[in-house]
Amino acid sequence: MAELIFFAGTMDCGKSTLALQTDHNHSSRGRFGLVFTRLDRAGESVLSSRLGLSVTAIEVTESLDIRAHLVDALSRGDRVQVLQVEALCWCGMRAIHNARTVDGVVVVEGSQVMVGDVGEGVGARIDIPVVSYEVLCRRHYRARKTALSAGVEHMSREPLPFEA
């Protein structure tokens, strides 16, 4: 029976990688599936992971009715799968929020969609703000406290908050 798997989670939790692995596992067993994507960092109609893997996918546009497309094509049931890979906040706690940042400061207004990190890296212009996303735990998302505003780099050098 066909099913729809919707991979949901924060940035860096492995959504794209798991989708690519799942697609590979099924196709290597001769099972047919469809991969959907939207505004992927690698371009239109591509699903890519930060690990460098990619596959051709169906671009989800405003006019695409995914449910109708799937029902017409192959589906008899739907499923949402929450990923088990935990993304980590700068403090080491489980990150459950994607915070959009401009120069390291959380912003809650403006365009809702921003693909890829812009304004940093090789050839970056210092006069353009660095717009990015940062995964945060609930406490730090609510406090709007990013790694930069907390005075830490990207990773805490402190031991994780586990008790022996």
Ligand SMILES: [Zn+2]
């Ligand atoms: Zn945190």
